[in-house]
Amino acid sequence: MPCNCCEITDNAFSEEEARSELRSYRKRGPMNQTKLILEAIRSLDLKNADLLDIGGGIGAIHHELLQEVAREATHVDAASAYLKEAKEEAARRGHSDRVRFIHADFTDVANELPKADIVTLDRVVCCYPDFRRLLQAAAAHSQCAIALTYPRETWYLRISERVINFFQALRKDPFRMFLHPVAEMDSVLRREGFERVSLRRLFIWEMALYRKSGGAV
Ligand SMILES: C[S@@+](CC[C@H](N)C(=O)[O-])C[C@H]1O[C@@H](n2cnc3c(N)ncnc32)[C@H](O)[C@@H]1O
Secondary structure, eight states: OOOOOOOOOHHOHHHHHHHHHHHHHHHHSSSHHHHHHHHHHHHHTOOOOOEEEETTTTHHHHHTTTTTTEEEEEEESSOOOHHHHHHHHHHHOOOOGGGOOOOOOOHHHGGSSSOOEEEEEEGGGGSSSSSSHHHHHHTTTEEEEEEEEEOOOOHHHHHHOOOOOOOHHHHHHOOOOOOOOOOHHHHHHHTEEEEEEEEEOSSSSEEEEETTTTTTO
């Protein structure tokens, strides 16, 4: 589907919002759904892994995993405001030379990027209309595991999706929230050779960890 998604997403996340998320991360650590991704990745017992964090926001996943699990990280993000804060925090932690930052829609640049051991998408598929294309590209880049969070398919989130998107349309803002069908996201990843090995739920978010079938992890 042709889409100026990167531009739409870039405009959706303001510098103020990104700064406030970084302040909150410095004070309280990763958000609860991010903690589920971190626990899932740590459970794989990897060392010196390469991480590809798609839509990493302020970079909480690589800030944390570069401490003991990952050797290097690539952070591809459509939102420049988030990348600015993520870079600042990486520098503060002395990780600048271990993180590559790319401002792009991942699906546009995927072909130019190498594979990684771990691929993460924390609250990303719900910002992107074509989840099949995004997940196929993510799966094609993972050698071991993919961990993602997305909003649960519940009645209260279906209502929220409609209300949020109604107000977005009223404000003439083209950014939309997407409650993608979980079974279809699962099918995409299974077709790409991954199996789900863990599923955890919070009130809003669900976290799924996939491992490459027959992989060495
Ligand atoms: C709600 S934010 C989540 C940020 C961070 N992962 C977190 O959980 O705090 C969604 C992020 O996904 C990014 N994003 C969405 N679709 C993307 C795509 N196709 N390629 C790159 N980044 C994308 C947005 O730019 C934004 O940074």
